[in-house]
Structures are given as structure tokens and as C-alpha cells.
Amino acid sequence: MKKSLKRGLMAALAVTAVACASTSESLSTLRDTSVDAPDAAPAEKMYAGKQPGKFALIERTFVGQPPLIPHTVENFDITPKENACLDCHIDSEFKGKKMPSLGKSHLVKSSDPKAEPQLNMLRWQCDSCHVPQVDAKPLVGNYFTK
Helix, strand or coil: CHHHHHHHHHHHHHHHHHHHHHCCCCCCCCCCCCCCCCCCCCCCCCECCCCCCCCCCCCCCCCCCCCCECCCCCCCCECCCCECCHHHHCCHHHCCCCCCCCCHHHEECCCCCCCCCEECHHHCCHHHCCCECECCCCCCCCCCCC
16 A cells, blocks of 8 residues: 555656646746736826817727717716716707717606606716727737627
8 A cells, every 4th residue: 555655646746747847938928028027017198089079989899889988087077976077978058069978878767757867876987888098009919890
């Protein structure tokens, strides 16, 4: 029994040694650098459009995609009491302009049949789905087509 135990341990040790030796090769990463190479912060990217209302809407790439934000969102605060996005995207004086208005899926009917539908508070945090775009080249190749 001692011989079979020793043989089993020796076989396990040999398999472990071979496995460890085979992993000593350098890994290939998406950054084309060694895994242990120092990380450099990426360059700051500029938003595709800085000021709201000055740039064309960004075409959607798939059905059901939330509209992308073609302007910066700096200083557009979303707090529990204030949502700067709604200053333009829900206001009736901006209707007819080239900007998406709040979707019907974002509204709930009031219990009062005469009242206007109100914003569903589950949709309050706009930047959970709608994201600003930066002018940046893809980090890796992309073969996505419509």
C-alpha cells in the first residue's frame, strides 16, 4: 500500500510540474503588452459634441437601442430632486426641435384621468441607459454589422 501511495504522489507531482512549466510562457493580452507591464492611464477623450442642440442625433445600431447622447453631460446633474436632462427633453417649448423627447415608455398614467402622464421614477436616472459618446477609435477590432 505504501508503494502505491508513493507512486500516486509521484505521478501527481510530475503532472503538477508539467502543468506549471507549460504556464510559464508569456500571456497574450488585448493591449499587446505583458500582463505585468505598468498600466498607463488612457488619454482623456473629447465628447463628440460639446454643447446640446448643436450636433446631429447619433444613428441607432440595433432595434430597441436607447438613443445615444450626442453632447457632453458635464454639469448635467441628476439628483433625487433634480434632473437636468428633463429641462430640454420633457419641456413643451422644445417640441418640434431636433431632439428626442421623453419616450412614452418613461411615463405612467396618473390616477386622475384628466392629468397628464408623469415621469415614472424608475426611469429617473437617464444615464443608466442613455450614454454620451466620445470621439475614440475602437480598442479592439469589431466586425458588427447591422
